[in-house]
Amino acid sequence: MELYVDVPMRDGGTVRIEPVSRNIFRIRHGADFRFPEASLVKYGVVRSDWPRPEFACEDRDGIVSIRTEHAQLKVNKGDGRIAFLDEQGRMLLEETQRQAGANAGFAAEFALADDEKLYGLGDESRHLLQKRGHRAKMWVKNVDCYAPIPFLYSSKGWGMFLNTTWRHFFDLGYQKPDRWKMFAKRGELDYYLIAGADYGELLDRYTDITGKPELLPLWAYGLTFVCNQQANAREMLDDAMHFRREGIPCDLIGLEPGWMERHYDYSVDKKWHPDRFYIPGWADKGPQTFIGGLERLGFKLSLWLCSDYDITYQEEKLAGQKRTAAEPEAPVNGDYNADDFEQDLRAHAPVYMDRLTKRDEPWFRHLTAFVDQGVKAFKMDGARQVNEHPDRKWGNGMDDEELHNAYPVLLNKQMYEGFREHTGLRPMIYTSSGYAGIQRYAATWAGDTGGGPKPLISMLNHGMIGHAHASCDMDVFTPEGIHFGFLQPWSQVNSWAYWRHPWLLGDKLLPIFKYYAKLRYRLLPYIYSAAHTAARTAMPIIRSMPLAYPDDPASDRLMQQYLLGESLLVAAFTNQVHLPEGTWIDYWSGRHYTGPADIVAEVPDDRGGPLFVKAGAIIPIWPEIDYVGQKLLDAIGLHVYPHGSSEFTLYEDDGETFRYRNGEIALTRITCAADDNEIRICIGAREGQYEGMPGQRSFDLQIHTDSEPADVRLDDHKLRPGAEWHYTEGSIRLRVEEETGKRGPRCIRCSLRA
Structure with missing residues (x-):
């Protein structure tokens, strides 16, 4: 099967289209049919070992169409402009103008929809998250631009990674409000287009190209x-x-x-x-x-x-x-020349500036x-x-x-x-x-x-x-x-x-x-x-509000708050907090709020800022330690904030090696279902294993609820109040031991008083 489609243009040059996955196309413009490999690919930063997808190609009325299972790319044979469509044929991105030629740099311009939002580009700017209306100079520079990343994505379901190392620029509706443009004075036009249903999919697929984040120790x-x-x-x-x-x-x-x-x-x-x-x-x-x-x-x-x-x-x-x-390597004994009578090699050997x-x-x-x-x-x-x-x-x-x-x-x-x-x-x-x-x-x-x-x-x-x-x-x-x-x-x-x-x-x-x-x-x-x-997915540990809540109209302006993981909302250097849709619990006071809402958070004098927990959260907690690895953690806490249906998966491994890549991971899936009458929590048996894993595990549960339970049952066994569970300061507390050899979950059922 062919790996790419070369489209010769009537005005000279060639566009090479490579479907590298069902959702990603690589597009390169060249002066002829020779396409030297980009340095980031050659040096292994950008992926080259793609399991190529099946695709169909059609040439009709001056338009070449390449279709995979989940996306389609159309190339105009006259001027090389492209159109990028999803699997339903919906237009994702349309090129309006292009300039690409040998040693002349490149420029490509694309249409922007009226309500389209743009994100990405890494640490090139420290005053905004939503990049439409912004002009970016992509050049590593101390303080001003520590880590520019030429990956851009849109609320319309497309992402674009520009595969270049040359100094380049993005104009994202700055000069023309209905256009965005990428351009450079040197280098060849080489980029990847990505289709995705949401920002999470676009991140996942971009990091299929440049690599997923690896775990730290x-x-x-x-x-x-x-x-x-x-x-x-x-x-x-x-x-x-x-x-x-x-x-x-x-x-x-x-x-x-x-x-x-x-x-x-x-x-x-x-x-x-x-x-x-x-x-x-x-x-x-x-x-x-x-x-x-x-x-x-x-x-x-x-x-x-x-x-x-x-x-x-x-x-x-x-x-x-x-x-x-x-320069060539220095000769070992110098180049012999009959007229060089004195042969003073010390002063005349090649000189390297480095x-x-x-x-x-x-x-x-x-x-x-x-x-x-x-x-x-x-x-x-x-x-x-x-x-x-x-x-x-x-x-x-x-x-x-x-x-x-x-x-x-x-x-x-x-x-x-x-x-x-x-x-x-x-x-x-x-x-x-x-x-x-x-x-x-x-x-x-x-x-x-x-x-x-x-x-x-x-x-x-x-x-x-x-x-x-x-x-x-x-x-x-x-x-x-x-x-x-x-x-x-x-x-x-x-x-x-x-x-x-x-x-x-x-x-x-x-x-x-x-x-x-x-x-x-x-x-x-x-x-x-x-x-x-x-x-696994490139969804980051701290998540901006546009990434976590893209449909909330307030998200783009929220640059002093974020989610830490899925369930903790942190605000920094402000007590003015926007709570997205849902129920949120003030970590310091326990007070409940219903979003969306803009509030002024009350922060205790001995704390430094607002911290909220999303209702439904399940948060595993370690006991106090001086350093990681100080002791075997065979007992950990679980803080549960019951609300509707929720779940959390606890990931554990040896913490130091790469064996997790080979599946040496233990997963514990915890679910919670709550209504006005009952709270039901199920702690699944650990799946998988790793070296150093505790042989027996217990969980100290703290179930946060304003309702004192009438009774608490563990696997249908009624527990004794005061001895096997107790209720204090708005929470139910009990210990659950893992049952050796049992593959099913341990389930806790709390019947609430009317």
């Missing part, structure tokens, strides 16, 4: 603390001890560039600072090192890095391509020594990832204009794959910058921009392109900053040059910090289950 969803940059090994260990003495849970301790012998060492010859972080050469690994001390306290260690390394040599090697360096890169050494190789000593994570600074290199010719032959956008994703790809291959464990690589595909390789933080409302918008925009692990530096000096900082996909306190240590916050802020840190760790099974959902 379970401990990475806890708290990361980055020490003051002048800290030495003893002071770092003192910080770790302070966390334990204060009872503040924390898992990852990070070091800034002061850990290196040479400050801001970009090379592959970096070493520990001989005074601050002395490790004797005769015992450079093991329990006697400061890393061993951290491990015994339950901490992992993270190191700060920056890179100006030419990672394209390794990408070319991985792609099986011949090296395309701008004195940093070792062409046959992958970037990650020099880091394996630190990993072998116990380093578990790396913080990739924006330094050199976000910098322009105007006169640099990269080893693969590219100018910086072509590689600049791709550099962050390729660097973090090599970090991710290097750690995975060396250890067999999930990496925790986190970076401030990125491009298409970054969701596969790294977590991100919002750069050196603090922890306020603008970083929140950046995180929401990251989520809207399927990137699940976005965060920002926590503002620990306000209750609002602490509230927001702990209710994120992952949480980080970055001291850097400052003193953001929790125990230095004073009498008011320290208890608030402790409370939220413990709340976060109790919520880890809920957050980790949301991370599993993201790894």
